[in-house]
Amino acid sequence: MAATSINMASTGFSKLGWSNGQKHLKKRSLFSISAQQVEVQEEPREVDSMNQKQQAEATTPLRPVEPQLNVKSKNMGREYGGQWLSSTTRHVRIYAAYIDPETCEFDQTQMDKLTLILDPTDEFVWTDETCNKVYSYFQELVDHYEGAPLTEYTLRLIGSDIEHYIRNMLYKGVIQYNMDAKVLNFSMGKPRVGFNYDGQLQDVQ
Amino acid sequence: MQGRLSVWLVKYGIIHRSLGFDYQGIETLQIKPEDWHSIAVILYVYGYNYLRSQCAYDVAPGGLLASVYHLTRIEYGVDQPEEVCIKVFASRRNPKIPSVFWVWKSVDFQERESYDMLGISYHNHPRLKRILMPESWIGWPLRKDYIAPNFYEIQDAH
Numbered sequence: 001m002a003a004t005s006i007n008m009a010s011t012g013f014s015k016l017g018w019s020n021g022q023k024h025l026k027k028r029s030l031f032s033i034s035a036q037q038v039e040v041q042e043e044p045r046e047v048d049s050m051n052q053k054q055q056a057e058a059t060t061p062l063r064p065v066e067p068q069l070n071v072k073s074k075n076m077g078r079e080y081g082g083q084w085l086s087s088t089t090r091h092v093r094i095y096a097a098y099i100d101p102e103t104c105e106f107d108q109t110q111m112d113k114l115t116l117i118l119d120p121t122d123e124f125v126w127t128d129e130t131c132n133k134v135y136s137y138f139q140e141l142v143d144h145y146e147g148a149p150l151t152e153y154t155l156r157l158i159g160s161d162i163e164h165y166i167r168n169m170l171y172k173g174v175i176q177y178n179m180d181a182k183v184l185n186f187s188m189g190k191p192r193v194g195f196n197y198d199g200q201l202q203d204v205q
Numbered sequence: 206m207q208g209r210l211s212v213w214l215v216k217y218g219i220i221h222r223s224l225g226f227d228y229q230g231i232e233t234l235q236i237k238p239e240d241w242h243s244i245a246v247i248l249y250v251y252g253y254n255y256l257r258s259q260c261a262y263d264v265a266p267g268g269l270l271a272s273v274y275h276l277t278r279i280e281y282g283v284d285q286p287e288e289v290c291i292k293v294f295a296s297r298r299n300p301k302i303p304s305v306f307w308v309w310k311s312v313d314f315q316e317r318e319s320y321d322m323l324g325i326s327y328h329n330h331p332r333l334k335r336i337l338m339p340e341s342w343i344g345w346p347l348r349k350d351y352i353a354p355n356f357y358e359i360q361d362a363h
Contacts, residue, residue: 089357092357149341151341152339152341153339153341153342153343154341156354156356157354157356159357160354160355160356160357161355163357164355164357
């Protein structure tokens with residue numbers, strides 16, 4: 001399955017399933033979590049996860065938001081400023097809102113949640129495993145920035161860290177460029193060709 | 206070596222310090238932040254009716270912040286107008302300088318930019334807020350001790 005998915009995480013996370021059927025979502029990951037400072041929601045589970053984090057440093061367990069039914073776009077109008085709190089770079093889009101993974105309804109009243117859209121232009125080949133790595137790093141960052149003001153600056157710090165993480169994954173060979181991407185400009189550096197060097201370069205002839 | 210304005214200010218017992226002349230021979234004076242507003246009014250009354258530019262800079266690492274004002278006296282029939290450069294220094298910890306917005310209105314955006322870049326807070330400025338950086342930005346980008354955040358798009362814009 002292609003790896004575009006929309007991810008949401010919350011203080012207590014339950015991961016949203018990817019929607020297989022939807023065409024426009026096939027390659028998108030959407031993951032939303034709730035930003036802890038805004039609402040105290042499911043407090044005890046959060047404490048649990050903190051303990052787990054101390055035990056297992058490697059990956060932060062995901063705590064995705066429960067999928068919601070009948071989400072409607074709210075607070076998107078001009079009377080609310082016509083804009084939203086977000087950090088958008090090419091591979092990472094973070095919104096302080098709940099975005100429905102199926103219908104893409106954008107509920108901006110739920111500012112206690114952060115939604116991550118991973119690689120909407122589909123520049124990399126994603127698998128569930130690599131997606132989850134990014135999501136758990138996202139979760140870890142959100143836990144780290146707990147208590148920070150919910151501003152664009154904080155979201156950009158988180159988003160930039162995730163971008164650096166993705167680039168790190170690319171350099172380590174965990175993810176690859178998607179050669180079928182619409183825009184193939186190798187925005188994180190030219191791909192390296194893996195030769196099998198036997199100590200010697202082959203002669204040109 | 207004192208300039209004309211310095212001599213005039215001494216005559217009226219106004220506290221200042223002469224910093225010499227710049228490369229164009231324009232007199233440069235240092236004025237204390239607490240005196241600056243009243244001296245600005247005095248200079249306006251003296252005839253400096255045009256604020257040519259206002260800027261600010263960080264003098265040295267860990268040192269003072271400076272706010273610089275270039276004043277010109279515009280009159281009819283003068284081809285070499287009188288000019289003066291005023292420097293006001295403020296401490297890095299608590300940089301407060303009175304705003305001269307109510308004397309020369311053109312200083313409005315310039316002081317906002319100085320506030321945005323160096324964090325000098327201008328007293329009595331009507332709307333002192335960031336002008337170049339986003340309003341949620343943290344830190345003062347042109348200070349010498351500023352560390353730029355490792356934002357992705359700054360170096361890796363696609």
